[in-house]
Amino acid sequence: MKAEPMPDKPTHTQSPIDMGNREVFGQMYQRYFGTLCYFASRIIGVREDASDVVEELFTGLWQQCRQFNNQEHLKAYLYRSVHHASLKFIRNSTHAKERQWVFLERIDENEENIQQQIITAEAYGALYRAIYDLPAQCGKVIRLAYMDGLKNEEIAGQLRLTVQTVKNHKQRGLQLLRKRFTNHVFPLTLLLSYFFFVNR
């Protein structure tokens, strides 16, 4: 079973974070661990290694009871540390000599690339956290269906609902998510012309 993560609430962004506090640590783990592994795997290339690197970082934070002033501080620290740890891993890894050579050779190109990777990981991470923002039953159904891959009947059994109720929750959940996820968005050209206007 997976524990429920905390959704992003704007009001929380300014409070200090004590990574030595079990409850707080658990929340930050749920919120950022998976996303950081995703980010690390884009640099290291191997999922298990990526997970090891991030796990080592989080273990250090827990043992040292690191303090952070707010979410911004924590996030910046996490991404920077995972980036450095991933590079260090590649440098030290005996199995990745070739990959290391190619990676380090193109280090300038990779500066830009890293910024893009951070943006990618964190944008997807925010969407991931949004799924847990869905209202209770609705959210549970969506997660069981799309993340754990259960069929309607299995979900109905697990949550003790009728199959019809499960279908209703799915539909409502998808509607709410569609409102968030789709790309019927503000056209790119309009956004650019807005910028020109502002800078006249």
Add this chain to the structure above:
Amino acid sequence: MEALRIAELISRYLSDTDGLNAAERAALAKWLFASAANRRLLEALKDPTQQQKAIQQIHDFTQEATLQRILAAKQQKRTFRVHRILPWLTGTAALLLIFFGIYFVTLRPSRSGVQQHSQATDVAPGTNRATLTLANGRTLVLDSTQSAIIVRSEDITYEDGTGLSVGHEHKKGTPSPVVDCQLTTPKGGQYQIVLPDGTRVWLNAASTLTYPSRFTGSTRAVYLEGEAYFSVSKSKKEQPFIVKSSHQEVTALGTEFNIHSYDEEIKTTLTEGKIKVASYASRPVGASGKRQPPVSLQILSPGQQAVNNHGHIKVQHVDTESQVAWKYGLFDFTGSSLAEVMKQLEHWYDIEVVYENEIPPMKFMGQIYRNNNLSQVLKILENAQVHFRIDNRTLIITNK
């Protein structure tokens, strides 16, 4: 970190197209305008199939078992340990270090503002205090309830949009002359400033940043005395950002770094990007003054620090977090000597430190919030068996 700011804007934009305010839309548009790669990235992020794949991966990585394994890993050490280096062991110091295992709980700041202690003399921590000196000589004391000012070509405002009475005396429509302005923090002060190119500077206590009202020419140059953290914005044309200090110049293009320049030894720590550190034998003349060719030149990668002692630059790897912790409102004394800790306290609490007798060498470890009163911070000295008295604004240190 700029990438994180952009990521936040993008994810909110993807969730709700009306969720961004005007300034945020402009910031996102500016990023999109900056390169085709950025525009391609946003398009890729909007693809629902890619989103689903990524979310699936993130979900798979988040395992309850992993969390439990981390929480179970060894004992927690909530310490503020002090290592005392005993002189007669320095020969074999690598093998034998005696720890005075005194534990100290890191204090959280008391938000209510009520600090109970019986000491009659204690010293309050620093706050957002700074003055802005304009070219016409006028000095403005900045609002201490604000934390940052934004400098644009036509005006200067606080970060929340409130205006400053700057008194520009030029006619609209004619370009204003480029003038040097100064942001100065006293001891016990700190402030942030966003320069005309979007670069954000965090200024620590007892520091001065001299900057031009507009960045013209082939470089963006500023002059720093004291300590500041720079988050340099990338410029469209190849216009490097240069920070000059007494005998050093740092050149950067879209990076983040900290410069500690209070005395003869200048420490430049790079957290992101790439910078060039050049050391000189003499001071320049003003912010735009010329110099002799550099004595030595180093290029830094993230995680490295250049220690500049009158021309000779030594590059070392450091824990960047402890070097920039002040920007996040924390003291981080990890690896610092007593003298270094006292220097930081002098600047932030506006005190003078006096040593009554010789203190043996020691190295500290740990963090504490900067908005604690001085007495709270000094508790770490008690643990190291160093004694102190506060007399008005003088801190007297004795070794028992």
